[in-house]
Amino acid sequence: MKQLLLFLLVFYCTEATAQSLDYRILKSVNHIDSRFVHQSSDILSNTTTYISFGIPAGMGLYSLISKDKELFLDAVYVGSTLCEVAVISYGLKHMTRRERPYNTYNNIICRDEVQSSSFPSGHTSAAFSVATALSITYPKWYVIAPSFLWAGGVGFARMYEGVHYPTDILCGAVLGAGSAWLNYKLNQWLIRKYEPKKWF
Secondary structure (H helix, E strand, O other): OHHHHHHHHHHHHHHHHHHHHHHHHHHHHHOOOOHHHHHHHHHHHHHHHHHHHHHHHHHHHHHHHHOOHHHHHHHHHHHHHHHHHHHHHHHHHHHHOOOOHHHHOOOOOOOOOOOOOOOOOHHHHHHHHHHHHHHHHOOOHHHHHHHHHHHHHHHHHHHHOOOOOHHHHHHHHHHHHHHHHHHHHHHHHHHHHHOOOOOO
């Protein structure tokens, strides 16, 4: 009985500390007073969906025009990773139903009112899934650096807009990157197993 009470006490204290840290980080980001941060965050949030879906769509379209089988497979990989992480993210949102920060705390400024739940960040998971998939497919610094700079910027923007906690962003990033890596391994196995000879 004593061990159970001690465990519950430690768990409660740890959870309270983590929640307090989550809020403090969010508040410091959300209250940044900068015109540049405001404008860039707005752009990053608004273009996330277009960029995330536009990249694999553009790759796929160009591969069909140029009859490039390798590029077609890359487009399928990036696109399928994005679709998978979107399904997982929205499934988790439906299960957790975490309130948005601006709904929980009066001093959090809301810059993008949304109705879905907070955990995890769908924008961040999408951005990191595409960034990781592109970095795995094209492991060059000029692909990796801008991809992850953009994905990190998306996560920062969602906190600045007051719609996500840091833990929402962290989980979204891990979910996106992890899905891209697992999907890459799965695609490698499928290609080795079936060895498609002709796609066009």
